[in-house]
Amino acid sequence: MATLVIAEHNNAVLGAATLNTVAAAKAIGGDIHVLVAGAGCAAVGEAAAQIEGVSKVLVADDAAYANQLPENVAPLIADQAKNYSHVLASATTNGKNFMPRVAALLDVDQISEIVSVESADTFKRPIYAGNAIATVQSSAPIKVITVRSTGFDAVNATGGSATVEPVSGAGNAGKSAFVSEELAKSDRPELTAAKIVVSGGRGMQNGDNFKYLYSLADKLGAAVGASRAAVDAGFVPNDMQVGQTGKIVAPQLYIAVGISGAIQHLAGMKDSKVIVAINKDEEAPIFQVADYGLVGDLFEIVPELERLV
Amino acid sequence: MKVLVAVKRVVDYNVKVRVKADNSGVDLANVKMSMNPFCEIAVEEAVRLKEKGVASEIVVVSIGPTAAQEQLRTALALGADRAILVESNEELNSLAVAKLLKAVVDKEQPQLIILGKQAIDSDNNQTGQMLGALTGYPQGTFASKVEVAGDKLNVTREIDGGLQTVALNLPAIVTTDLRLNEPRYASLPNIMKAKKKPLETATPDALGVSTTSTVKTLKVEAPAARSAGVKVKSVAELVEKLKNEAKVI
Numbered sequence: 001m002a003t004l005v006i007a008e009h010n011n012a013v014l015g016a017a018t019l020n021t022v023a024a025a026k027a028i029g030g031d032i033h034v035l036v037a038g039a040g041c042a043a044v045g046e047a048a049a050q051i052e053g054v055s056k057v058l059v060a061d062d063a064a065y066a067n068q069l070p071e072n073v074a075p076l077i078a079d080q081a082k083n084y085s086h087v088l089a090s091a092t093t094n095g096k097n098f099m100p101r102v103a104a105l106l107d108v109d110q111i112s113e114i115v116s117v118e119s120a121d122t123f124k125r126p127i128y129a130g131n132a133i134a135t136v137q138s139s140a141p142i143k144v145i146t147v148r149s150t151g152f153d154a155v156n157a158t159g160g161s162a163t164v165e166p167v168s169g170a171g172n173a174g175k176s177a178f179v180s181e182e183l184a185k186s187d188r189p190e191l192t193a194a195k196i197v198v199s200g201g202r203g204m205q206n207g208d209n210f211k212y213l214y215s216l217a218d219k220l221g222a223a224v225g226a227s228r229a230a231v232d233a234g235f236v237p238n239d240m241q242v243g244q245t246g247k248i249v250a251p252q253l254y255i256a257v258g259i260s261g262a263i264q265h266l267a268g269m270k271d272s273k274v275i276v277a278i279n280k281d282e283e284a285p286i287f288q289v290a291d292y293g294l295v296g297d298l299f300e301i302v303p304e305l306e307r308l309v
Numbered sequence: 310m311k312v313l314v315a316v317k318r319v320v321d322y323n324v325k326v327r328v329k330a331d332n333s334g335v336d337l338a339n340v341k342m343s344m345n346p347f348c349e350i351a352v353e354e355a356v357r358l359k360e361k362g363v364a365s366e367i368v369v370v371s372i373g374p375t376a377a378q379e380q381l382r383t384a385l386a387l388g389a390d391r392a393i394l395v396e397s398n399e400e401l402n403s404l405a406v407a408k409l410l411k412a413v414v415d416k417e418q419p420q421l422i423i424l425g426k427q428a429i430d431s432d433n434n435q436t437g438q439m440l441g442a443l444t445g446y447p448q449g450t451f452a453s454k455v456e457v458a459g460d461k462l463n464v465t466r467e468i469d470g471g472l473q474t475v476a477l478n479l480p481a482i483v484t485t486d487l488r489l490n491e492p493r494y495a496s497l498p499n500i501m502k503a504k505k506k507p508l509e510t511a512t513p514d515a516l517g518v519s520t521t522s523t524v525k526t527l528k529v530e531a532p533a534a535r536s537a538g539v540k541v542k543s544v545a546e547l548v549e550k551l552k553n554e555a556k557v558i
Contacts, residue, residue: 069475070438071447093468097450100403100435104442109404109524112433122527127432128326132335133530140523175447179463179474192469196558220558228487238453238488239471244429245487247469253557263325270535274555276547282540291538291555294547304544309551309558 001120002031004058004081006089006099007048011038011066014047016193017090019154022051024147025088026155027117031055034162035080037073037169039066045164052156057164064172068094071176074101076169081106081142085120091146091248099146108140113248115151129244129267149192150250150271184237188214191240194223196253199242199269200235201227203258203279203298207235212299213257216306225249225269227259243268258298261286278302310420310457310479312355312364315410316348316384318377319430332528335430344380347425349387350485353492354455355423356388363457366390368417372409374398378508385503386495392508393417395516403431405513405520407439412516414444419480421462426451426484437484447477451486 003025008015018034025032033056034048045059058080064072081087081102089095091113103110114123115133122137123145191197198217200210210224217224225242226235242249244267254272259265261277261284269275270289277290278298287293294301320326321341329336344352358364369389371377374396381392395409414422427434441448449455449464453472456463462477467486495503513520541547551558 067473067475070441070450074442093451093466096434097438097448100438101442101448103435104404104407104439107404109402109522110433110435110439111524112435126532127529128320128335128430129432130532131326132328133532135527135530136524137527138524173447175445175478177476179476181468181471181473183471232488237471238467239469244432245426253551253555264322270532274551274557275535275538276551287538287540289535289538291535292547292550293538293540294544295540301544305548308544308548 001029001085002033003028003086003088004084005032005034006077006087006095007034007036007044008090008092008094009036009038009041009044011041012043014044015090015092016154016190017092017149018048019051019157020149020152021088021090021147022053023152023155024114024117025086026053028086028120030085033058035060035077037065037068037076039063049162049164050158050160052159054160054162057162058167059164060167060169062168062171067178068098069176069178070098070101071173072171074098074105075173077102078105079169080167084142086143086145088145088147091148095146099144103144106142106144108142108144109138110144110146111136111138112146113148114145115148129263130270131263148248150248184239188217189221189223191223191225191242192247192249195251196220196222197225197249197251198222198255198257199225199227199259200230200257201259202229202233204230204235210236212302216302219306219309227265256286256290257302259286260284261289310364311366311368311417312358313414313417313419313422314351314355314367314369314384314389315422315424315436316352316369316371316380317345317428318342318371318373318380319345319428322346322429328529328531332530334526334529342376344383345425345428347427347485349492350487350489351423351425352384352387352389353490354485357490359388368393368419370395370410370413372397372401372406381508382503383495385506386500387493391506394508394510396510396512397520399520401520402522402524403433403435404439405522406436407443408518409513409516409520410436410440411443412518421480422482424482424484426486437482441482446480446482448482448484449475449477450484452483453486453488455483455489
């Protein structure tokens with residue numbers, strides 16, 4: 001029994017979520033191999049070989065895999081997967097994009113966004129926007145799984161000494177092509193990996209007012225998130241959205257500012273260790289999950305908070 | 310071009326669901342059901358493509374119980390031309406649904422298939438991608454913009470760091486993200502007209518598809534409840550508690 005973990009990366013740097021996914025693989029037991037599919041991704045392969053607990057790294061270096069187009073990478077992964085009992089990927093937009101395609105190519109069901117490993121064939125995963133936790137058992141010969149990184153503590157990025165082996169696949173399927181990418185620029189920590197997250201909602205009133213949150217976040221070394229209302233109103237770009245349809249975060253501290261706390265938003269942050277809510281409406285549902293609530297005007301509270309921390 | 314849209318009947322997104330006392334599942338008796346919000350966006354996109362003269366016919370398909378006819382009628386009232394219901398009272402996994410959709414695709418031969426990115430009940434986010442593998446068609450998942458350009462489809466996708474645009478050969482599969490569009494409401498005259506639009510039914514057996522699954526749900530529990538918090542009176546008190554009590558800053 002061995003597990004293949006698909007590395008999350010951008011061809012230059014190994015994605016942090018990979019370390020949480022290796023932790024899930026460790027909980028399953030058996031040998032852990034990592035597949036790096038990309039173009040010019042040798043450095044990622046070297047980084048993956050350093051991960052604690054990984055015994056082999058497979059590197060598929062081909063221009064066709066540069067942008068992780070599922071039409072190209074899914075056949076490669078499915079082909080490699082035949083030698084494994086489990087195939088795991090992080091539940092990032094990449095993992096969510098190609099893994100179900102891998103599962104269907106292997107003719108097995110996929111288990112999405114597991115948050116715990118009960119045994120080699122039994123896993124827990126949230127359903128209904130996190131309002132219920134299902135325990136599911138798989139009898140599939142190859143278990144295809146995506147891992148919610150907030151459910152597992154990252155393994156050490158160093159300490160391993162895996163062998164690196166090149167592999168190849170069918171390459172370009174000729175069905176799709178990458179056109180362009182527009183990445184939001186930010187110097188703050190990545191939202192899903194940050195220890196502290198400061199999020200704003202409709203109560204911020206406009207995009208300009210998010211400067212209060214950026215300023216507080218910089219003081220705390222925090223990432224800045226947003227509710228769907230703030231994204232839809234055009235205050236901030238959509239990759240900042242926290243929730244069922246956005247990103248799932250579980251930081252040490254989550255500060256919700258001007259966010260009412262709809263269940264779709266709570267689905268993305270209610271596993272945070274400590275939740276602080278700042279809202280002028282004392283009936284707002286966010287106070288039901290907040291460890292510390294402060295009722296008042298956020299435009300007075302946030303600058304004062306920044307001064308005092 | 311012919312467009313196929315898949316819709317799912319799910320518990321309404323505003324309902325706070327309860328786990329059954331015997332942990333066998335979520336209690337759906339007497340709970341309001343609706344069309345999955347991402348599926349509404351899929352229907353809307355198809356209707357807009359028809360209004361632009363790109364789509365010639367919209368076929369809407371649902372897989373589920375007889376009651377899913379309600380959601381198909383809603384889609385017809387929003388502008389779909391005809392509907393297909395694959396009746397099944399079992400709770401089907403994504404792979405089974407994708408196989409059933411593949412059978413419908415084989416029969417209908419659409420150029421474009423639009424699905425929601427995920428259903429808000431199972432939160433799987435799998436069906437569109439699986440259908441991609443089964444049909445061999447390319448996929449544009451988490452779409453926030455869709456443009457037909459000759460025999461290609463340009464899809465702008467919401468990815469973790471921002472946006473990505475891909476060009477897909479038609480026929481292709483698109484799964485919708487929230488920002489693709491804002492779905493319209495069905496007007497009363499259109500609801501009346503939708504009652505006369507054709508709705509055919511099929512069964513998994515008739516389509517020759519086996520719906521057996523390798524995954525079974527052992528139990529469903531309520532998530533661990535958070536212990537009740539406190540309201541603080543001032544920012545100073547908040548900072549003091551975060552530093553000394555919670556020790557998070």
